[in-house]
Amino acid sequence: MPRGANLPAIAAFNDTVVLDAVRRSEGGLSRVELVGSTGLSAQTVSNVSRRLIDQGLIREAGKRIDGPGKPRTILQLEPTGSYAVGVHLDPTVITCVLLDLEGEVVAEARRHSPVSGDAMQTLAIVVEAIGTVLAESGVDRAKVSGVGVAAPGPIDTETGVVVRPPLIPGWNDFHLRDELRAATGLSSLVAKDVTAAAVAERWRDSADASHDYVFVYYGTGVGVGMVLGGDVYTGATHNAGDVGHAIVDPGGALCACGRRGCYGESVRPYRLVMQAIWAGVLSAPGGEPVPDGVELDLDVETVDALFTELTQAATAGDDVATSILDRSIRNTAYYLSNLSALLDIDRVVFGGPSWDRLEPFYAARLPGWMHEFDMDILTHPVITESSAVGADVAAVGAACLVLDATFSPRGRV
Structure with missing residues (x-):
C-alpha cells in the first residue's frame, strides 16, 4: 500500500493515500488503523479525514469496539461522492x-x-x-x-x-x-x-488477494492483461498484452502475419466459426457449402451469431462442435503453461464479451489440458477462474x- 508523508505541500497526495486505504479495506477503517496502514501521523489523518468528509468522498459509519478503550469511529467510502x-x-x-x-x-x-x-x-x-x-x-x-x-x-x-x-x-x-x-x-x-x-x-480484489496473475480477455479477439506485484503491468508504451502471435499450434490456421498456429488466430470466434462451417456443423449465410480452407468475409454480427450457434451445438452434444472448442482450449492451455512458468503467476482470470458462452467448456476441459502441459517448474498450483466483474x-x-x-x-x- 502507498505510504503518505507529513508535509503540508503534499496534502492532496495524502488525501489520495487515505482514500485508497479506505477503499481497499473490508468494511472501513478507523483513524487509528489509518495511521498504521498509511504511515501518516494521527494529526495528518485527522485533517485528511475531515477534508474528505467535507468533500463528500468518505463518511463516518458508526463505531466499532476493538479491544480495550473507547469505540472507534469507522470511515467508509461515500459511494455517491x-x-x-x-x-x-x-x-x-x-x-x-x-x-x-x-x-x-x-x-x-x-x-x-x-x-x-x-x-x-x-x-x-x-x-x-x-x-x-x-x-x-x-x-x-x-x-x-x-x-x-x-x-x-x-x-x-x-x-x-x-x-x-x-x-x-x-x-x-x-x-x-x-x-x-x-x-x-x-x-x-x-x-x-x-x-x-x-x-x-x-480494483475488485481484496487487500489479501493474489498479486501476480493474468487476465485472459476473450472478445472478438484475445489478449492478456497482467497484474504483477500487485500492479497492472502495461509496458513501455502501455500496449502490453498482445499475445496473438505466440505459436501454439504449428499445423493450425494461417494467420494474417504469415505464420501458422498463432494463439490469437487459433482461438478467436471467427476462426472457430469457419472451422465449424467447413465441418458442416454450421451453415454459411446463404446455405451454400463452403470448401475446406475457403475463407468467408463475415461481418462481426454474423460471426457473433454463428459463434453462439457453435457453442449451442456443443452443449447439445455435437461431437464435432465439441472437438473444435476443445482444440481451442488445448491451445489456450499450451499458451498459459508457458506464461505461468515465465511470470510465476498463481491465478488466471477469464472474461470479456465472448467468455460466458465458452465458460462451461473451459471449466470442464482446461484443468486437464493444463495438467498435461505442466512442466513441473512451478512450486504452486495455478488457479483458473472467471472474472468477478462479469462481461462488462x-x-x-x-x-x-x-x-x-x-x-x-x-x-x-
Missing part, C-alpha cells in the same frame, strides 16, 4: 457503464457496433450511450470525474489516439480522446482493452482508470 463513465469499444458491441466511487455499476447501456467499423459512426453511438446512462441514473453531471475508454490496441496513451487496431482498420490513427472530449465536455482517457480488464479485476469488465476497468487517475495516490491500480 463521485462517478466515472467507462466505455468498451469492441468490434461487435459497445458497452457503456456508470460507476460510483466504490466501483459499483449504477447504470449501463449496450449498443451494436456499426458493421462498417467507421470511427465517427462509432463515436456517435458512444456519445448517445453516455447520455443514456447519465439520464437514466439521474446523476449530477458535475459529479462525473470523466470518461475512460477501453479500445483495441495499439494505442498512444499520451495523445489518446487509436493507432492500428488489426480487427478494425476504420479506426486507424483516430484521435478518440480529443473527439470524445469535444463531443461530451467530459475529461477523457483511452486505455488498451486488456489493460482495462486487468484494472477492473484488480473492460468498460468497468475503463471507468476505474478514471477513478484511479482522480483519486489514487499513483494514478493507477
Whole structure:
C-alpha cells in the first residue's frame, strides 16, 4: 500500500493515500488503523479525514469496539461522492457503464457496433450511450470525474489516439480522446482493452488477494492483461498484452502475419466459426457449402451469431462442435503453461464479451489440458477462474482508470 508523508505541500497526495486505504479495506477503517496502514501521523489523518468528509468522498459509519478503550469511529467510502463513465469499444458491441466511487455499476447501456467499423459512426453511438446512462441514473453531471475508454490496441496513451487496431482498420490513427472530449465536455482517457480488464479485476480484489496473475480477455479477439506485484503491468508504451502471435499450434490456421498456429488466430470466434462451417456443423449465410480452407468475409454480427450457434451445438452434444472448442482450449492451455512458468503467476482470470458462452467448456476441459502441459517448474498450483466483474469488465476497468487517475495516490491500480 502507498505510504503518505507529513508535509503540508503534499496534502492532496495524502488525501489520495487515505482514500485508497479506505477503499481497499473490508468494511472501513478507523483513524487509528489509518495511521498504521498509511504511515501518516494521527494529526495528518485527522485533517485528511475531515477534508474528505467535507468533500463528500468518505463518511463516518458508526463505531466499532476493538479491544480495550473507547469505540472507534469507522470511515467508509461515500459511494455517491463521485462517478466515472467507462466505455468498451469492441468490434461487435459497445458497452457503456456508470460507476460510483466504490466501483459499483449504477447504470449501463449496450449498443451494436456499426458493421462498417467507421470511427465517427462509432463515436456517435458512444456519445448517445453516455447520455443514456447519465439520464437514466439521474446523476449530477458535475459529479462525473470523466470518461475512460477501453479500445483495441495499439494505442498512444499520451495523445489518446487509436493507432492500428488489426480487427478494425476504420479506426486507424483516430484521435478518440480529443473527439470524445469535444463531443461530451467530459475529461477523457483511452486505455488498451486488456489493460482495462486487468484494472477492473484488480480494483475488485481484496487487500489479501493474489498479486501476480493474468487476465485472459476473450472478445472478438484475445489478449492478456497482467497484474504483477500487485500492479497492472502495461509496458513501455502501455500496449502490453498482445499475445496473438505466440505459436501454439504449428499445423493450425494461417494467420494474417504469415505464420501458422498463432494463439490469437487459433482461438478467436471467427476462426472457430469457419472451422465449424467447413465441418458442416454450421451453415454459411446463404446455405451454400463452403470448401475446406475457403475463407468467408463475415461481418462481426454474423460471426457473433454463428459463434453462439457453435457453442449451442456443443452443449447439445455435437461431437464435432465439441472437438473444435476443445482444440481451442488445448491451445489456450499450451499458451498459459508457458506464461505461468515465465511470470510465476498463481491465478488466471477469464472474461470479456465472448467468455460466458465458452465458460462451461473451459471449466470442464482446461484443468486437464493444463495438467498435461505442466512442466513441473512451478512450486504452486495455478488457479483458473472467471472474472468477478462479469462481461462488462473492460468498460468497468475503463471507468476505474478514471477513478484511479482522480483519486489514487499513483494514478493507477
